[in-house]
Amino acid sequence: MQLQDQVHIGGSADMTIETIAEPVRKNYLNDKQGILSWLLTTDHKRIGLLYTFSITVLFFIGGFFALMMRLELLSPRNWLVSTETYNKLFTMHGIIMVWFFLIPSIPNTIGNFVIPLMIGAKDLAFPKLNLASWYVFMLGAGVTIYALFRGGVDTGWTFYTPFSTGYSTTYVIAAAMGIFISGFSTIMTSVNFIATIHRMRAPGLTWFRLPIFIWSMYANSVVLVLNTPVLAITLVMVAVERVFQVGIFDPALGGDPVLFQHMFWFYSHPAVYTMVLPGMAVISEIVPVFSRKPIFGYTAVAFSSVGIAVIGFLVWGHHMFVAGESVYSAMAFSLLSYFVAVPSAIKVFNWTATMYKGSVSWDTPMLYAIGFIGLFTIGGMTGLFLAALGLDVHVHDTYFVIAHFHYIMVGGTVMAFLGAFHYWWPKISGKLYPEGLGKLGAMIVFLGFNLTFFPQFVLGYLGMPRRYAAYPEEFQMLHIISTAGATILGVGYILPLCYLIWSWKYGKPAGPNPWRATGLEWQTSSPPPTHNFKKTPVVNVRAYDYEAMKEQLGLREREFENV
Amino acid sequence: MxxxxxxxxxxxxxxxxxxxxxxxxxxxxxxxxxxxxxxxxxYCAIRYHRKRENEMGDQTRNYIPAEVxxxxxxxxxxxxxxxxxxxxxxxxxxxxxxxxxxxxxxxxxxxxxxxxxxxxxxxxxxxxxxxxxxxxxxxxxxxxxxxxxxxxxxxxxxxxxxxxxxxxxxxxxxxxxxxxxxxxxxxxxxxxxxxxxxxxxxxxxxxxxxxEGSLSSQGEKYFHQYGCANCHHFDNQGRCPDLRNLYMRPVQISTGDYVTADDSYIRESILDPNAKIVYGFQPNIMPNFSGLIPEDQVVALISYIKALGPAPGNQMPSSNGAVPKSFGTQPGIAGPNATSGSGSHRGQR
Amino acid sequence: MSEPVLVGNQLLELREQFENPEQQRETASIGMWVFLITEVMMFGGLFTAFTVYRLSNPAAFNEGSKEMTIVLGAINTALLILSSFTMALAVYSSSIGKTKLLAIFLIITMIIGLCFLGIKFTEYYLHYQDHKVPGFWFEYHGPSARQVQMFFVFYFILTGLHVIHMTIGIGILLVMLYRTLLGSFSATYHTAVDLAGIYWSFVDIIWIFLYAIFYIPGLHLK
CATH class of the missing domain: 2.60.40.420 (Cupredoxins -  blue copper proteins)
Known part of the structure; x- marks a missing residue:
């Protein structure tokens, strides 16, 4: 392989960026035609789009359940659905959103699409495994939807025993098996990402030249590889106890229901971080690009992801402060929970500092990113309330918890998901989305979100318990506000869906690098060719190095009027 | 509304x-x-808002004091x-x-x-x-x-x-x-x-x-109804431990360990007696009441056992801190100062 | 999909996403090890649950262990250790390019694996005759029947999961044998055999743990 054939990123001035200058007509979208070329593709970009399609559908199914719940809660009494249906609604909302939207959302769509592009690889390490993971995911989703059509599940997404194994009369096993199957898909994707990030990086792309996105996705994959098998085996035990009525977790049969909670939260607390780490990954890309600055404190941000991944495995007991845990283990878990808050704080401060003295644009992805930082800060800080033992006793299992994790999951991850799609949309589709509508959508989502979930903090401290289909009358006004917010939020989600689909066909051509970003993915054409780069790139600059790439990107120093 | x-x-x-x-x-x-x-x-978004399309920001990558x-x-x-x-x-x-x-x-x-x-x-x-x-x-x-x-x-x-x-x-x-x-x-x-x-x-x-009378008197009724009184005599002679003075005292069990006779221990001993056999007693004598006594009756029984005072003729713990003679009068139920494995045979014997 | 690349004096299948055979081999190896970590976590979850219950009911779990046929377990352990050895020989044969030997050792390993499964199912049948299969037919007379049953629940889940892994392992060896006969492996390319070897050894090691926790503790009670 001769060096002069390669595309150099950064460095010498005599380099030629052929891919930017010369439009590539063949791209991954039109390379092959027909439905089979999609269903049998091993191209990571196409698989990313297959995932995008499935996950979008599942998101709207889960969102529909949420809307039904919000409508039911307009009144203190059951007026729309029965308590039975309501219980199924929140269970299916949780199951679909957690396992079929949040965990795969950013990694399997955007991650699949951009990880090989960002590290200058032709594809993921195991393309067939990648395709298999999508089919396994669809099978898992199919089994879960089957459980739904057979009549649903009413255990809550946490499947607490002995209710799930001995008392619920709904389709627990089908739902658990759907989740079990989707776990294999998660593991396949994570193994793929880890192997890819270790071995497929372009020449010169050392670990500390990687974009932060890759660091976070790596940490995320490691967590998923370690915790998903524990969930799988826990669900198997639940299924065995339920089918054969032999004692594992049911005290009536000699088991220990708290052991289930330990095993479940050993999975699920790290899983919470696997839902938000990809969101942080996206924000760590968007903020530097739209500030035209290197990310502030690269090392701190990179290692904070690793720190979250590691400490995240040691805090599961904070879900069980009132479950009969001993006082001393509760204290240890509380202390560790505060430790895990430190890396998140580091990230927030560094993102903010990245904007300082930047060249900040107000494009849609940046609006989502700023929204993310604000909402994630609130979500994270209310986490501090919950980690405080004495206070958790009161707010545990109330709407305070619901508001807290929706600020992280919806205010964080979903905002990041939307931001990511706007940011990489020119690369994915080759088209620009309508900027005005984009900004409008971001505003609607931000306002709708706060209106929906902020009142729930108040409800939580008032003592409104979770998973109540009916409630005392004094809570009604706050619920009405929340439901009003939810309808606005719904509009905010449908709007981007419409204009992104519209722009796929009618949008203006984007060109290879509309944001003048430094990442490798922007050095190839939009949409990229099937093998991503015409020639394997060689990297000799750090991530976000605008200084080194300013001539290539046509940038110049900012003149600060009075700084 | x-x-x-x-x-x-x-x-x-x-x-x-x-x-x-x-x-x-x-x-x-x-x-x-x-x-x-x-x-x-x-402030950053407004103050540093991009003025020209081709400008880039300040290129500072780090400032350690801020980071720390x-x-x-x-x-x-x-x-x-x-x-x-x-x-x-x-x-x-x-x-x-x-x-x-x-x-x-x-x-x-x-x-x-x-x-x-x-x-x-x-x-x-x-x-x-x-x-x-x-x-x-x-x-x-x-x-x-x-x-x-x-x-x-x-x-x-x-x-x-x-x-x-x-x-x-x-x-x-x-x-x-x-x-x-x-x-x-x-x-x-x-x-x-x-x-x-x-x-x-x-x-x-x-x-x-x-x-129905106080909770402990209801418990006494169940104590007879379920036949507990047939074996648990209050005279150290039965095949089963004397239950007087049991509540919140350390009990030595067959493994040699001590457990405190709190509500949980008594409940377990009623429902699953073989889980912790008192030192010196045989297992498999008391039937398993798991699933036979509802929780509210268990609660009444515990309340009764709790109320079981010292045996007649023995004193309550005296004010000078001496160990009353009634403690440790049977195998397994030790006095409050019991520390070692031999504590079960102290007292009057 | 893949293009032949000349390495040394031999044409190799280099998949399109890789730059060179070295990268392809190392990537596959990382993938395998990461996969084994997920397996460790999965068995680890079960071992943890088992340990928790064992610690709270040591006597009953020893009683359960007493019901095991130690001889069959010991034979199976010996068989699996032997199969690890023959698998290692298979990997070695492939690394020096002796494909005939490779095929022979693969077949031997598979036969040993099948013997293991045969003995395991015999044991299951004996448990069934003894009425020791929780959920189907479980009878145990003694004060801690419930805890003994729990021992058997874990016994069947863990060994059942191991049997599934063994079956998959034999399937993988069959594929390896097929590819050996097709002539896919040589001194320069034998990654797949290496990975199959790692997997097989992993499954063997899991069995050693199972033998230790299910068969040994009841030994002194007999």
Whole structure:
């Protein structure tokens, strides 16, 4: 392989960026035609789009359940659905959103699409495994939807025993098996990402030249590889106890229901971080690009992801402060929970500092990113309330918890998901989305979100318990506000869906690098060719190095009027 | 439709004040920081808004003092929060010694409450203000959670074991009692009220009648009904341990270890006697009562055992701290000073 | 999909996403090890649950262990250790390019694996005759029947999961044998055999743990 054939990123001035200058007509979208070329593709970009399609559908199914719940809660009494249906609604909302939207959302769509592009690889390490993971995911989703059509599940997404194994009369096993199957898909994707990030990086792309996105996705994959098998085996035990009525977790049969909670939260607390780490990954890309600055404190941000991944495995007991845990283990878990808050704080401060003295644009992805930082800060800080033992006793299992994790999951991850799609949309589709509508959508989502979930903090401290289909009358006004917010939020989600689909066909051509970003993915054409780069790139600059790439990107120093 | 907006819950227990203070402190602290971050974000977005399409920002990559500041400062704040929260938790979890013992049993979908005086209530709990109340909780089926928002306390209620919650009401009134752990179809219907009453009113309420006598006397009835009295003689002669003076004493079991004869131990010994055999006794003598005695009767039996005083002729623990002779009069039930494996054969023998 | 690349004096299948055979081999190896970590976590979850219950009911779990046929367990352990050895020989044969030997050792390993499964199912049948299969037919007379049953629940889940892994392992060896006969492996390319070897050894090691926790503790009670 001769060096002069390669595309150099950064460095010498005599380099030629052929891919930017010369439009590539063949791209991954039109390379092959027909439905089979999609269903049998091993191209990571196409698989990313297959995932995008499935996950979008599942998101709207889960969102529909949420809307039904919000409508039911307009009144203190059951007026729309029965308590039975309501219980199924929140269970299916949780199951679909957690396992079929949040965990795969950013990694399997955007991650699949951009990880090989960002590290200058032709594809993921195991393309067939990648395709298999999508089919396994669809099978898992199919089994879960089957459980739904057979009549649903009413255990809550946490499947607490002995209710799930001995008392619920709904389709627990089908739902658990759907989740079990989707776990294999998660593991396949994570193994793929880890192997890819270790071995497929372009020449010169050392670990500390990687974009932060890759660091976070790596940490995320490691967590998923370690915790998903524990969930799988826990669900198997639940299924065995339920089918054969032999004692594992049911005290009536000699088991220990708290052991289930330990095993479940050993999975699920790290899983919470696997839902938000990809969101942080996206924000760590968007903020530097739209500030035209290197990310502030690269090392701190990179290692904070690793720190979250590691400490995240040691805090599961904070879900069980009132479950009969001993006082001393509760204290240890509380202390560790505060430790895990430190890396998140580091990230927030560094993102903010990245904007300082930047060249900040107000494009849609940046609006989502700023929204993310604000909402994630609130979500994270209310986490501090919950980690405080004495206070958790009161707010545990109330709407305070619901508001807290929706600020992280919806205010964080979903905002990041939307931001990511706007940011990489020119690369994915080759088209620009309508900027005005984009900004409008971001505003609607931000306002709708706060209106929906902020009142729930108040409800939580008032003592409104979770998973109540009916409630005392004094809570009604706050619920009405929340439901009003939810309808606005719904509009905010449908709007981007419409204009992104519209722009796929009618949008203006984007060109290879509309944001003048430094990442490798922007050095190839939009949409990229099937093998991503015409020639394997060689990297000799750090991530976000605008200084080194300013001539290539046509940038110049900012003149600060009075700084 | 209720149009009133409520922002603050009733605060009616001895711990509520400090929790409110902590909560408000957290809100003020976090809001200050969050608003600071928001103002800085908005300031940056406006002040450094891109003026020309081709300009880039300042290229500073790091500033170590800033980095250290925002690692160390949050950490110290977090440690402060942790310590305050942990201290309050100790207060919430540790009942005072003079608390009135009560029992509550969760069941799909109701709360059954038993007073030591024998009153039984369903989804209602009457308590006096100014007295700590300690409730031993258990469930007959799935996991529930006993939650009184006005008292700022809750505790999961588990089947097959006892958990404990305590509170001291400070303000008379009618407060919500919720089940806060999802327990099935009518989870949202598993609610009730706590009536905190002036002590005099409470006494009056108590006298309204406990048709079956006190809880321990109900227990005595079951003690005979289930045949416990046939073997558990009060004279050290039976094939089974003497139950006098048992409650909250260390008991040596067949493995040589000591366990405290608390509610959980007694409950286990009734339902699954072979789990912990008292040192010196044979296993497989007492039948397994698991599934045969409902939880509310177990509670009454425990209350009875608790009330079993010293054997006639023996003294209560004397004021000079000497160990009364009745302790350790049978294998396995040791006196309060028992430390080693040989402690079971001390005393009169 | 893949293009032949000349390495040394041999044409290799280099998949399109890789730059060179070295990268392809190392990537596959990382993938395998990461996969084994997920397996460790999965068995680890079960071992943890088992340990928790064992610690609270040591006597009953020893009683359960007493019901095991130690001889069959010991034979199976010996068989699996032997199969690890023959698998190692297979990997070695492939690395020096002796494909005939490779095929022979693969077949031997598979036969040993099948013997293991045969003995395992015999044991299951004996448990069934003894009425020791929780959920189908479980009878145990003694004060701690419930805890003994729990021992058997874990016994069947863990060994059942191991049997599934063994079956998959034999399937993988069959594929390896097929590819050996097709002539896919040589001294320069034998990654797949290496990975199959790692997997097979992993499954063997799991069995050693199972033998230790299910068969040994009841030994002194007999």
């Amino acid at each position: 209720s149009t009133s907006l409520q922002f603050w819950p009733d605060s009616a227990s001895s711990v509520a004040g400090e929790i409110n203070l902590f909560y408000i402190t957290m809100i003020v602290l976090c809001a200050t920081i969050a608003i600071g971050i928001a103002i800085f974000l908005i 500041t925002w690692i160390v400062t949050p950490f110290l704040l977090f440690m402060g929060m942790f310590m305050w929260g942990a201290k309050m938790y100790m207060d919430i979890e540790r009942p005072p010694d003079d608390a009135i013992p009560m029992y509550a049993i969760g069941k799909q979908w109701m709360w059954k409450i038993q007073h030591p005086e024998g009153q039984r209530e369903i989804n209602e709990l009457h308590i006096p203000v100014g007295r700590p109340i300690k409730i031993t909780l258990t469930s007959e089926d799935v996991i529930h959670s006993f939650f009184v928002p006005a008292f700022r306390t809750k505790q999961d209620v588990l089947p097959g074991r006892y958990t404990m919650i305590w509170f001291e009401a400070t303000k008379p009134g009618k407060y919500h009692l919720f089940c806060s752990q999802y327990c099935g179809n009518k989870h949202s219907g598993m609610i009730g009220y706590v009536y905190a009453m002036q002590p005099a009113d409470y006494q009056a309420w108590l006298t309204q009648g406990a048709p």
